[in-house]
Amino acid sequence: MMLxxxxxxxTYNSHPLLAGISFALERGQLLAILGPNGVGKTTLLKCIxxxxxxxxxxxxxxxxxxxxxxxxxxxxxLAYVSQKNEASRLTVFDAVLMGRTPHIRWRMGTKDLNMxxxxxxSLGLATMGMRYVDxxxxxxxQKVCIARALVQEPSLLLLDEPTxxxxxxxxxxxxxxxxxxxxxxxxxxxxxxxxxNMALRHADQSIFLKNGVIHAAAAPDExxxxxxxxxxxxPVRIHHLDGQPVVLPKT
Amino acid sequence: MHAEHGHAPEEYFRYLGWKxxxxxxxxxxxxxxxxxxxGLGSARIPAVDVLASLFGAAPDQRTNAIVCGIxxxxxxxxxxxxxxxxxxxxxxxxxLRNPLxxxxxxxxxxxxxxxxxxxxxxxxxxxxxxxxxxTIINPYTTTAAxxxxxxxxxxxxxxxxxLRGTRPETMILAGVALGALCTAATMFLQFFASDVQxxxxxxxxxxDTARASWNExxxxxxxxxxxxxxxxxNSWNYxxxxxxxxxxxxxxxxxxxxRMGGMLLAxxxxxxxxxxxxxxxxxxxxxxxxxxxLIGADHRFLLPASLVGxxxxxxxxxxxxxxxxxxxxxxxxxxxxFLGAPAFLWLIIRGQRx
Numbered sequence: 001m002m003l004x005x006x007x008x009x010x011t012y013n014s015h016p017l018l019a020g021i022s023f024a025l026e027r028g029q030l031l032a033i034l035g036p037n038g039v040g041k042t043t044l045l046k047c048i049x050x051x052x053x054x055x056x057x058x059x060x061x062x063x064x065x066x067x068x069x070x071x072x073x074x075x076x077x078l079a080y081v082s083q084k085n086e087a088s089r090l091t092v093f094d095a096v097l098m099g100r101t102p103h104i105r106w107r108m109g110t111k112d113l114n115m116x117x118x119x120x121x122s123l124g125l126a127t128m129g130m131r132y133v134d135x136x137x138x139x140x141x142q143k144v145c146i147a148r149a150l151v152q153e154p155s156l157l158l159l160d161e162p163t164x165x166x167x168x169x170x171x172x173x174x175x176x177x178x179x180x181x182x183x184x185x186x187x188x189x190x191x192x193x194x195x196x197n198m199a200l201r202h203a204d205q206s207i208f209l210k211n212g213v214i215h216a217a218a219a220p221d222e223x224x225x226x227x228x229x230x231x232x233x234x235p236v237r238i239h240h241l242d243g244q245p246v247v248l249p250k251t
Numbered sequence: 252m253h254a255e256h257g258h259a260p261e262e263y264f265r266y267l268g269w270k271x272x273x274x275x276x277x278x279x280x281x282x283x284x285x286x287x288x289x290g291l292g293s294a295r296i297p298a299v300d301v302l303a304s305l306f307g308a309a310p311d312q313r314t315n316a317i318v319c320g321i322x323x324x325x326x327x328x329x330x331x332x333x334x335x336x337x338x339x340x341x342x343x344x345x346x347l348r349n350p351l352x353x354x355x356x357x358x359x360x361x362x363x364x365x366x367x368x369x370x371x372x373x374x375x376x377x378x379x380x381x382x383x384x385x386t387i388i389n390p391y392t393t394t395a396a397x398x399x400x401x402x403x404x405x406x407x408x409x410x411x412x413x414l415r416g417t418r419p420e421t422m423i424l425a426g427v428a429l430g431a432l433c434t435a436a437t438m439f440l441q442f443f444a445s446d447v448q449x450x451x452x453x454x455x456x457x458x459d460t461a462r463a464s465w466n467e468x469x470x471x472x473x474x475x476x477x478x479x480x481x482x483x484x485n486s487w488n489y490x491x492x493x494x495x496x497x498x499x500x501x502x503x504x505x506x507x508x509x510r511m512g513g514m515l516l517a518x519x520x521x522x523x524x525x526x527x528x529x530x531x532x533x534x535x536x537x538x539x540x541x542x543x544x545l546i547g548a549d550h551r552f553l554l555p556a557s558l559v560g561x562x563x564x565x566x567x568x569x570x571x572x573x574x575x576x577x578x579x580x581x582x583x584x585x586x587x588x589f590l591g592a593p594a595f596l597w598l599i600i601r602g603q604r605x
Contacts, residue, residue, distance in 0.1 A: 046497075049500075049501060051497065051500045051501070070503075071500075071503040071504070071505055072503040073503075074503060075501065075502050075503030076503070078501075079501060080497065080498070080500070080501030081498075081501070082495055082497035082498050082501065084495055084497065085494060085495055085498060086348070086493065086494055086495040086498075088490075088493035088494060088548045089543055089544075089547045089548035090490065090493070090494075090547060090548055090549055091263075091266065091547065091549075093260075093263050094490070094547075094549050095494065098487065098490055098491055098494065098502065099502065101487045101488075101491055101502045101503065101504065102502055102503040104487070106484070113263070117260060126260075129260060129262070129263065130262055130263070130266060132547065145498070148498075149501075152502070158501075
């Protein structure tokens with residue numbers, strides 16, 4: 001197993017936020033973490049990356065306990081794309097090159113520069129390498145952040161709402177990009193998401209969080225209206241359009 | 252993703268070369284200004300004689316005394332202080348992710364003034380008449396008191412932010428509060444001071460590059476150099492923090508530790524410089540912003556550029572301060588503020604990001 005989360009608990013200010021989360025993920029798979037606002041989706045993602053320390057339970061990445069690893073070792077294996085990304089006055093090339101930070105000791109070498117160029121090219125960003133990050137649009141910035149995560153050479157990609165701030169075209173592009181990266185590099189990815197339709201369309205597996213536990217785990221075609229209603233407290237219908245499940249709120 | 256499939260574009264190396272060229276240009280400018288600065292003043296000395304004196308072949312005793320004995324330590328003090336304050340500002344702005352990070356916004360300068368005022372009040376600041384209207388007779392006690400006070404202020408800021416979690420806002424707010432407290436305490440002392448003591452207190456706050464002896468210059472240079480090397484080695488960490496705390500953590504950067512280390516050393520270099528020379532404003536705030544606009548926020552280049560640029564600016568300001576009202580000396584802090592305040596306003600009006 002690529003990733004194994006075992007009985008994970010997380011308490012925030014003596015308020016139990018996650019209370020016994022367990023799941024596992026293989027290489028090549030994309031897992032969506034779903035659930036209402038404030039349920040602890042981002043917290044779960046940060047626990048996997050050891051940005052937060054779980055109060056109980058374990059996160060195993062290729063059977064190694066994440067808490068026994070140093071921050072740099074974790075960063076060589078797990079890449080985290082935050083929901084909030086500040087745009088500083090760096091060129092796109094430097095912003096992506098930054099992803100090599102966990103791999104270097106003093107300075108960037110030829111290998112780091114070459115890998116940055118290769119990733120930029122494969123994501124279609126090569127032409128904007130010399131632009132400053134603070135002049136990019138939201139969609140472009142998100143692509144740069146994914147590129148930065150890729151030069152980390154991770155085996156697991158963690159994405160916090162990768163499409164939440166993007167327009168429809170960019171949403172589709174970014175999700176396509178994530179899928180392509182998972183398949184090409186044979187890595188696994190976990191993402192949190194609010195858009196159920198986007199999740200059902202692209203994820204291999206979805207887990208629904210409610211009251212700190214996994215209320216349901218399902219492949220896209222196993223998700224039922226009852227499941228969604230219980231988690232979000234909103235009655236919905238699921239229609240199939242061109243073979244794709246589409247969630248619609250009942251009005 | 253395989254390294255052998257890509258090669259970094261020529262364009263990128265040209266871009267790095269351009270940044271290096273700007274830094275080298277600033278270095279050359281600094282050298283030139285230094286030579287001219289040493290020649291300018293009440294006694295004008297041609298550049299050739301300045302160079303000869305610097306290499307130990309002064310045409311006469313008097314020239315040597317003026318160049319190496321009087322003007323050189325002052326010029327070097329200005330360069331070290333300018334460079335040190337500029338890198339301290341650059342690092343504070345980076346680790347606090349706040350464009351207003353500088354020795355002033357964090358109350359360190361106010362604490363130094365308070366320390367000096369205390370020392371004057373407690374008797375070390377008896378005055379005599381010298382080159383300036385008021386001279387502090389026991390400068391070492393005053394310097395030590397200023398250093399202790401500013402280090403204490405930095406320690407309090409760091410301690411508070413440790414207590415409440417090292418959020419950048421916490422540090423800035425703690426610094427602002429502490430600065431106000433120190434200002435009030437200084438005013439309290441000034442209110443009860445005799446007119447001579449009051450003059451000594453106020454005079455101390457005028458940053459003066461002529462104040463440092465060779466010994467103090469050596470200490471300032473060593474601290475500045477050490478801090479610069481430490482900051483420079485952390486360039487990628489600062490770049491990562493610029494991209495957001497969470498992104499930096501995802502890259503394996505121990506954000507709290509980097510932030511704490513950066514703040515401690517930036518405070519230290521500031522405290523040492525201010526204690527030795529008095530308060531010199533705006534270099535730490537303005538220089539990093541100027542170079543961030545000019546060559547970008549990549550700290551691999553921003554830090555050396557700020558070091559050289561800060562040195563150049565303060566040397567220019569110091570030279571101008573010696574010349575504008577000759578034979579009187581204008582405190583260099585007045586000139587840096589005259590220069591800094593409009594630049595600061597421009598930054599505010601123009602906005603942080605285009």
